[in-house]
Amino acid sequence: xxxxxxxxxxxxxxxxxxxxxxxxxxxxxxxxxxxxxxxxxxxxxxxxxxxxxxxxxxxxxxxxxxxxxxxxxxxxxxxxxxxxxxxxxxxxxxxxxxxxxxxxxxxxxxxxxxxxxxxxxxxxxxxxxxxxxxxxxxxxxxxxxxxxxxxxxxxxxxxxxxxxxxxxxxxxxxxxxxxxxxxxxxxxxxxxxxxxxxxxxxxxxxxxxxxxxxxxxxxxxxxxxxxxx
Amino acid sequence: xxxxxxxxxxxxxxxxxxxxxxxxxxxxxxxxxxxxxxxxxxxxxxxxxxxxxxxxxxxxxxxxxxxxxxxxxxxxxxxxxxxxxxxxxxxxxxxxxxxxxxxxxxxxxxxxxxxxxxxxxxxxxxxxxxxxxxxxxxxxxxxxxxxxxxxxxxx
Amino acid sequence: xxxxxxxxxxxxxxxxxxxxxxxxxxxxxxxxxxxxxxxxxxxxxxxxxxxxxxxxxxxxxxxxxxxxxxxxxxxxxxxxxxxxxxxxxxxxxxxxxxxxxxxxxxxxxxxxxxxxxxxxxxxxxxxxxxxxxxxxxxxxxxxxxxxxxxxxxxxxxxxxxxxxxxxxxxxxxxxxxxxxxxxxxxxxxxxxxxxxxxxx
Numbered sequence: 001x002x003x004x005x006x007x008x009x010x011x012x013x014x015x016x017x018x019x020x021x022x023x024x025x026x027x028x029x030x031x032x033x034x035x036x037x038x039x040x041x042x043x044x045x046x047x048x049x050x051x052x053x054x055x056x057x058x059x060x061x062x063x064x065x066x067x068x069x070x071x072x073x074x075x076x077x078x079x080x081x082x083x084x085x086x087x088x089x090x091x092x093x094x095x096x097x098x099x100x101x102x103x104x105x106x107x108x109x110x111x112x113x114x115x116x117x118x119x120x121x122x123x124x125x126x127x128x129x130x131x132x133x134x135x136x137x138x139x140x141x142x143x144x145x146x147x148x149x150x151x152x153x154x155x156x157x158x159x160x161x162x163x164x165x166x167x168x169x170x171x172x173x174x175x176x177x178x179x180x181x182x183x184x185x186x187x188x189x190x191x192x193x194x195x196x197x198x199x200x201x202x203x204x205x206x207x208x209x210x211x212x213x214x215x216x217x218x219x220x221x222x223x224x225x226x227x228x229x
Numbered sequence: 230x231x232x233x234x235x236x237x238x239x240x241x242x243x244x245x246x247x248x249x250x251x252x253x254x255x256x257x258x259x260x261x262x263x264x265x266x267x268x269x270x271x272x273x274x275x276x277x278x279x280x281x282x283x284x285x286x287x288x289x290x291x292x293x294x295x296x297x298x299x300x301x302x303x304x305x306x307x308x309x310x311x312x313x314x315x316x317x318x319x320x321x322x323x324x325x326x327x328x329x330x331x332x333x334x335x336x337x338x339x340x341x342x343x344x345x346x347x348x349x350x351x352x353x354x355x356x357x358x359x360x361x362x363x364x365x366x367x368x369x370x371x372x373x374x375x376x377x378x379x380x381x382x383x384x
Numbered sequence: 385x386x387x388x389x390x391x392x393x394x395x396x397x398x399x400x401x402x403x404x405x406x407x408x409x410x411x412x413x414x415x416x417x418x419x420x421x422x423x424x425x426x427x428x429x430x431x432x433x434x435x436x437x438x439x440x441x442x443x444x445x446x447x448x449x450x451x452x453x454x455x456x457x458x459x460x461x462x463x464x465x466x467x468x469x470x471x472x473x474x475x476x477x478x479x480x481x482x483x484x485x486x487x488x489x490x491x492x493x494x495x496x497x498x499x500x501x502x503x504x505x506x507x508x509x510x511x512x513x514x515x516x517x518x519x520x521x522x523x524x525x526x527x528x529x530x531x532x533x534x535x536x537x538x539x540x541x542x543x544x545x546x547x548x549x550x551x552x553x554x555x556x557x558x559x560x561x562x563x564x565x566x567x568x569x570x571x572x573x574x575x576x577x578x579x580x581x582x583x584x
Contacts, residue, residue: 031260125345
């Protein structure tokens with residue numbers, strides 16, 4: 001019999017099988033249900049807002065903050081250094097790089113507790129490691145970090161450290177979020193360069209202003225930052 | 230029949246692949262759902278039930294209390310502590326009920342996690358009770374620092 | 385070795401060696417299939433020889449079926465496979481230029497190299513032309529940049545666009561291919577020309 005007919009039958013047959021097989025791009029949890037349940041029961045998956053404030057103050061490079069709110073809300077304000085992955089866009093393959101960082105701690109937050117915990121379970125179920133939730137979300141952040149005041153006569157060293165941490169994070173939060181949008185990412189680029197090297201750096205063309213954005217760095221500090229035609 | 234016997238090898242290959250596929254599909258113990266379905270359900274917001282709705286149609290729901298201890302705020306609720314969610318007896322009850330399943334806990338973090346796990350195990354009609362109208366609303370307004378200036382503005 | 389998960393931890397030189405061996409195999413298959421003959425390649429456009437269509441379409445289908453089965457059995461991580469981003473305008477213009485060069489030169493880039501390796505002089509000039517084109521494109525890129533990046537659609541896949549699973553799409557494509565091959569063979573009979581490749 002003609003070889004081409006055999007090959008045709010084979011390919012059509014395999015294709016027919018494929019048509020009934022589950023979509024290979026579908027995301028199915030890798031963990032066993034019992035493993036996932038055990039992990040989710042742990043208290044260690046939570047960071048308090050004070051701990052996250054410390055990450056922000058220290059610019060901890062082993063932590064990546066993931067903001068799960070919509071892009072509009074993110075633009076209004078977000079925790080400095082966070083990455084916006086809107087909840088409904090979570091499974092977009094573009095973000096997969098954030099979930100495959102083995103040496104990074106990934107901290108999810110939304111406005112409340114609900115979405116961050118749902119995303120934590122999905123991400124962990126899909127095999128992402130070192131995932132955490134910021135307890136209470138941004139509502140808790142505002143309540144505790146942004147709006148508490150120390151009231152009382154005498155402050156203990158512990159309270160002092162706690163409030164210093166909060167005030168510092170509060171300042172950074174307010175400053176960064178008061179910047180125009182176009183500068184926020186540039187600000188972090190500049191900070192990263194600041195740590196890297198001394199000299200003049202062209203950060204790139206500013207879309208809105210159509211100017212080149214240039215910084216001068218000396219002694220790990222930005223000494224000059226301006227736009228040039 | 231002559232033609233068919235010529236295709237023997239081809240058909241054999243197809244059957245082997247088919248068997249392998251079936252073994253792989255059936256033999257897998259655990260989650261089979263696409264995680265997308267969880268995201269979509271949350272997006273369409275049809276997994277949250279408010280306290281008011283419960284009061285009116287209590288009989289429609291099988292209320293599952295995930296708290297470890299303490300008495301439930303609902304009478305006739307089924308008590309399954311979060312850690313025991315996947316035990317055979319609990320799963321059996323959840324799978325067999327004809328009512329909608331309503332998860333209740335002191336903290337929405339617990340119900341949210343349990344909801345994802347049950348959703349991905351393809352247990353239908355699972356809802357979570359929300360004490361607030363929408364927990365994912367920012368209750369505060371960010372106040373920008375109006376004193377902040379760009380360096381370029383200062384020059 | 386990219387997304388093949390069983391051999392992902394091999395050292396770099398082994399990866400390159402595997403690529404080299406696959407490359408040799410590919411070139412050998414092209415040569416043996418007669419693709420170093422520009423008559424055979426141009427025959428596609430005149431309908432007297434549709435080998436090109438059949439070979440490349442079959443190769444695409446085999447790869448499609450194979451990669452999906454490997455992925456299903458956990459041997460290949462399809463999410464790591466690079467999907468070319470789609471630029472509408474650039475794809476159309478590029479396709480027209482490629483097609484025109486193909487029918488005029490009688491080779492496509494791969495078969496051109498295959499033909500050069502058996503010493504065909506026309507293939508030498510064909511490849512030289514291709515390199516000149518690449519050079520000109522690079523040098524004039526600032527002029528064409530705006531067009532080249534217009535209509536960006538990201539890494540699009542036909543099955544997403546059609547809203548069916550990749551498996552269903554593969555099946556449709558296989559059936560389409562079988563029908564197309566059948567029509568192609570009819571065309572070959574209709575536009576038949578005497579085989580003269582061996583005479584020249």
